[in-house]
Structure formats: structure tokens, C-alpha cells
Amino acid sequence: MITLHARAHDGITLADALARAGFRNAVALLSSPHEHVVAQVTDGACRTRNSDPYPLEAVFEARVFDQDRELRWLCDSGTRGRAVLLSEDADKLPATFAADVPPLAAEETLETHYLLWGRPQPQHQAGWTTLHTPRIGTLHVPVPSPEPDRRLRLVAREYISVEPDHGNAYVSEERLLGIEPTESVPDRRKHA
Structure with a gap:
């Protein structure tokens, strides 16, 4: 049996969700109305290949991941939305994400x-x-x-x-x- 744990936070900006998640080195799939960008997340900042910070205010959906965790964020009002952080290791989910999500039990x-x-x-x-x-x-x-x-x-x-x-x-x-x-x-x- 494998358990997938999750914590969520509502009404949060993508920048704040990234800061709370604490990714040190991850990949971000960022969708805005005009483009889809793959960025590198280093110490909570999304950067393009020129090391420029990506304007997160334009993003309406994001998936940020490394080998251990995935952050999903979806804008639902202005620049705020719902963030959910997933991991098989509950200890890798920071308490700064306010709400527990029921764990998912998988057979394999x-x-x-x-x-x-x-x-x-x-x-x-x-x-x-x-x-x-x-x-x-x-x-x-x-x-x-x-x-x-x-x-x-x-x-x-x-x-x-x-x-x-x-x-x-x-x-x-x-x-x-x-x-x-x-x-x-x-x-x-x-x-x-």
C-alpha cells in the first residue's frame, strides 16, 4: 500500500505558494493566457533560461515538481488561487499549507x-x-x-x-x- 499525502491552501498567490513550499531546485510548468513556459525554480523563484524572473502575476495555472513533491496551483480570482502540495512523505509537506487533504491510499x-x-x-x-x-x-x-x-x-x-x-x-x-x-x-x- 502506498499513501499519497497532501496539504492545501486557499486564496494564495503563486509566489506565496512557492515560498511556503520551499522548493530549492525544481521545474515549473507555467500557463498564462499567451504562453506556456517551462521554468527552473531556485530558492522559490521561477527563472527562464536567461535567469530572468518570470512574471507570476500572469500565470493562471502552475505545476511545480521535483523528485519528492508536486505543487499544483490554479488561479480562481485575480492573482489568488488554490495551492495543493503532494508527497508520499508527509514530513515533506510544510505546516505553512493550512489544510490537510485526506490521504490517498493506492495499491501500487x-x-x-x-x-x-x-x-x-x-x-x-x-x-x-x-x-x-x-x-x-x-x-x-x-x-x-x-x-x-x-x-x-x-x-x-x-x-x-x-x-x-x-x-x-x-x-x-x-x-x-x-x-x-x-x-x-x-x-x-x-x-x-
Whole structure:
């Protein structure tokens, strides 16, 4: 049995939620009305690849994660919203998040991956990879450039629970863990 713990805080800005969570080194997926940005969180501040702070007031949804915890924040009024911090280790959830959320008991977990769109570009900045695809554009990711013929993928853990009345298994939750290089991926464009 695996338990996923959570604490929440309502009516909080994203900047305050990050400060309360205390991330030292994490990745942030930030959505604003005009763009989607992947930022690096260092000591509570979200920074772009140029080390510029990202304007958090424009963000309406965020997912911030490291190997141990994930912060989810959703704006519901102006620049304030609900923040929920998840971890398998209850001791990693600070008391500065006001409300306990009932823990989730899962029978098992599965690791899953999501391939990030775009291929790594040759130009790079230390600690960052630039992904590009002609149809979508460019995305900067705070992960060192992978080896040639590799792409980047998002790593997540799915929590499998069992419905008590009929015994059906289902994915009851998912937590983001990190971004990593894939195994070697053939370039299909060379064969077309």
C-alpha cells in the first residue's frame, strides 16, 4: 500500500505558494493566457533560461515538481488561487499549507512518460535544452542537452487504486517527478 499525502491552501498567490513550499531546485510548468513556459525554480523563484524572473502575476495555472513533491496551483480570482502540495512523505509537506487533504491510499504505482514535442537544437545554454518543431515553435527546458538522437520526456508516477465495491483498478492520481532524456529515438524524417 502506498499513501499519497497532501496539504492545501486557499486564496494564495503563486509566489506565496512557492515560498511556503520551499522548493530549492525544481521545474515549473507555467500557463498564462499567451504562453506556456517551462521554468527552473531556485530558492522559490521561477527563472527562464536567461535567469530572468518570470512574471507570476500572469500565470493562471502552475505545476511545480521535483523528485519528492508536486505543487499544483490554479488561479480562481485575480492573482489568488488554490495551492495543493503532494508527497508520499508527509514530513515533506510544510505546516505553512493550512489544510490537510485526506490521504490517498493506492495499491501500487506505475512510472509513466510523456514525450516532449520538439527536437533538441544544437545551440544551447548550460543547463538548458532548446526544443523546436516547425508546427509548434520553440520551448526552452531547464535540463542539460541530451546526447544526439535522444529527446526529452516528462516522468510521472500514476497511483493505482481499487474501487471497493467491484474491485476495479483505476488511476486515482498522477504526480510529476522530473524531465529526463529518452532512450535513442530514430529520426523518421530521414526515412521519409
